[in-house]
Amino acid sequence: xxxxxxxxxxxxxxxxxxxxxxxxxxxxxxxxxxxxxxxxxxxxxxxxxxxxxxxxxxxxxxxxxxxxxxxxxxxxxxxxxxxxxxxxxxxxxxxxxxxxxxxxxxxxx
Amino acid sequence: xxxxxxxxxxxxxxxxxxxxxxxxxxxxxxxxxxxxxxxxxxxxxxxxxxxxxxxxxxxxxxxxxxxxxxxxxxxxxxxxxxxxxxxxxxxxxxxxxxxxxxxxxxxxxxxxxxxxxx
Numbered sequence: 661x662x663x664x665x666x667x668x669x670x671x672x673x674x675x676x677x678x679x680x681x682x683x684x685x686x687x688x689x690x691x692x693x694x695x696x697x698x699x700x701x702x703x704x705x706x707x708x709x710x711x712x713x714x715x716x717x718x719x720x721x722x723x724x725x726x727x728x729x730x731x732x733x734x735x736x737x738x739x740x741x742x743x744x745x746x747x748x749x750x751x752x753x754x755x756x757x758x759x760x761x762x763x764x765x766x767x768x769x
Numbered sequence: 770x771x772x773x774x775x776x777x778x779x780x781x782x783x784x785x786x787x788x789x790x791x792x793x794x795x796x797x798x799x800x801x802x803x804x805x806x807x808x809x810x811x812x813x814x815x816x817x818x819x820x821x822x823x824x825x826x827x828x829x830x831x832x833x834x835x836x837x838x839x840x841x842x843x844x845x846x847x848x849x850x851x852x853x854x855x856x857x858x859x860x861x862x863x864x865x866x867x868x869x870x871x872x873x874x875x876x877x878x879x880x881x882x883x884x885x886x887x
Contacts, residue, residue, distance in 0.1 A: 695878075702862050702878045703813065747812065755801050755866050757876065759813045 662686045662752050664760035671766040672738055680733045680763045682748035690751035692724050692731045697762070698744045706733065706746075735765070743767045772796055773865045775879035782853055783887055790848045790882045792863030798843035799865035803876065804836070807860040819846050853886040860884075 663685045672678040682692065691710035695703035707715050709724035709731060721734040735742055745764050749757040772795040782788050792802055801820050805813040817838050819825040825838035835857075837849040846865075850857055862881040 693876075702881045704878070705876070708875070755876075756803075756815065756818065758815070761812045 662750060662758035664748055664750060664758065666746075666748055666760045666763045668761065669764045669766070671768060673768050674738055674740060676738050677734065677736045678738060678765065680735075680746050680748075680765070682731045682733070682760055684729050684731075684748070684750045684760075686729075686750050686752045686758070688752045689726065690754060692722070693749045693751065693757065694720075694722050694733045695747045695749060695759075696744050697747065703747060738767050740767050740769065771867070771875075771877045773799075773863065773877045773879040775863055775882050777882060778880060779883040779885075781885045781887065784854050785852055787849055787851045788853055788884060790850075790861055790863075790884075792846045792848070792865070792879050794844045794865040794867075794877070797865075797867050799846075799867060800843075801866045802840060802846040803864045803866070804838060804846075804848050805862045805864070807862060807881075809860075813862060816848075850884065853884070855886045858884055858886045 666682045693708045694706040696706050697703045707722040709722050714723045719736045724731040745762040747759050747762045749759045751757050774793045776791045803818050804816045807813045815828050816831045817825045817827045819838045819840040821840045821843050827833045840846045860881050860883050863879045864876040866876045
């Protein structure tokens with residue numbers, strides 16, 4: 661089976677940097693994705709790591725270490741609009757994902 | 770590109786009725802579509818995977834006779850919640866995947882359908 665652990669809630673101030681960690685256990689592994697979800701909305705894709713290392717997309721970066729079964733999402737220059745839930749999701753099959761329980765990020769002024 | 774729509778965006782129905790939710794990939798052909806449900810402040814739980822022209826594959830614990838999935842074309846999948854009960858009230862989200870040039874199928878999510886069963 662699959663299991664994912666990520667913090668339930670993180671609080672940071674505008675302009676700061678925050679890191680959301682995700683550790684996983686899975687019977688198959690193709691990659692780790694990160695999604696953002698605002699209250700009442702659908703998840704939107706942020707990033708995907710299939711190989712070890714850092715992927716950077718603007719203010720967001722994601723890191724993966726397959727040997728440690730660990731990844732993180734790094735958000736820089738936090739803005740109020742970044743307040744949302746962030747889910748890591750492991751691709752345990754070619755096209756199937758198992759989602760973590762989500763981390764609620766609160767950005768304060 | 771890669772837009773997925775869902776209809777309706779919300780629905781309220783009486784207990785015992787059936788509700789159909791449509792998921793469409795608007796600008797690409799989806800190799801596979803997925804149906805998730807999400808309870809408030811919880812994660813997305815995969816319900817089933819559907820491929821065009823074949824039977825859906827349901828995750829463990831999901832009643833296939835209650836949640837009927839039809840994948841009529843490469844751009845349309847429907848989920849019918851049959852004989853809905855209040856415990857079926859949830860946020861139902863579909864996603865559509867397409868090959869992303871590697872060993873990975875990128876998924877694009879629809880806006881979700883909020884179902885409330887009275």
